[in-house]
Amino acid sequence: MDSKRIAAEHAVTYIEDGMVVGLGTGSTAYWAIQKIGERIKGGLKVRAVATSRQSERLAVENGIPLVGFDEINGIDLTIDGADEVDQDLNLIKGGGGALLREKIVAASSRKVIIIADESKLVGQLGAFPLPVEIAVFGSPLTLQHLGRFGRPLKLRAADGQPFITDNGNYIIDCQLNAIPHPLKLHDEINAIPGVVVNGLFVQMADLVIIGRHDGTINELIRTKPGTAQS
Ligand SMILES: O=C(CO)[C@H](O)[C@H](O)COP(=O)(O)O
Numbered sequence: 001m002d003s004k005r006i007a008a009e010h011a012v013t014y015i016e017d018g019m020v021v022g023l024g025t026g027s028t029a030y031w032a033i034q035k036i037g038e039r040i041k042g043g044l045k046v047r048a049v050a051t052s053r054q055s056e057r058l059a060v061e062n063g064i065p066l067v068g069f070d071e072i073n074g075i076d077l078t079i080d081g082a083d084e085v086d087q088d089l090n091l092i093k094g095g096g097g098a099l100l101r102e103k104i105v106a107a108s109s110r111k112v113i114i115i116a117d118e119s120k121l122v123g124q125l126g127a128f129p130l131p132v133e134i135a136v137f138g139s140p141l142t143l144q145h146l147g148r149f150g151r152p153l154k155l156r157a158a159d160g161q162p163f164i165t166d167n168g169n170y171i172i173d174c175q176l177n178a179i180p181h182p183l184k185l186h187d188e189i190n191a192i193p194g195v196v197v198n199g200l201f202v203q204m205a206d207l208v209i210i211g212r213h214d215g216t217i218n219e220l221i222r223t224k225p226g227t228a229q230s
Pocket of ligand 1: 025093
């Protein structure tokens with residue numbers, strides 16, 4: 001079985017009746033959404049908040065009832081993917097362009113489970129270009145500010161046009177190569193006027209489930225700030 005799918009299906013075993021579940025975005029979260037749909041057909045009762053229009057559509061296709069933030073008092077468990085995961089369970093996210101909603105949902109969740117295949121585990125974050133969501137207004141200036149942190153910077157495009165997020169913004173992919181201090185960088189980038197959100201998720205994951213090609217999984221648990229154990 002696909003290693004992303006193995007991680008995703010294992011994560012879904014953490015879902016219990018009555019929970020409000022955050023649905024991630026991407027090819028790994030896809031498998032979690034399929035599995036949740038399967039469990040709902042088997043009688044599981046949950047409600048969900050989606051992190052993108054894409055996941056919203058998938059939820060509807062799979063019979064998963066969706067709710068808005070005005071109808072709930074927080075999210076019990078979110079299952080989402082990542083582009084990179086370091087030893088401290090800090091993440092780069094946003095490869096699929098859903099980072100703003102993903103961060104809002106993760107921050108509202110009592111437990112965040114990240115699902116990934118083994119290729120996403122890294123010693124240090126930064127090989128994957130860091131997605132930064134910026135307002136369209138003033139974007140050339142915001143880009144100049146971002147250039148301080150590393151280059152090249154790329155305005156994300158789709159079908160020859162700038163990619164527009166579900167929130168009407170641009171994404172800049174910043175090739176930083178090495179991010180030795182994720183929290184410091186996170187705060188510095190967020191301080192630039194025009195930046196809406198950046199793809200560093202620092203100390204937000206409680207559990208990372210890694211699916212491996214040999215069919216096994218590893219669980220990495222964040223025990224206290226800055227440490228993970230398996
Ligand atoms: O952050 C994300 C979307 O914004 C995804 O979770 C991340 O890009 C991983 O995607 P995939 O599971 O397809 O590898």
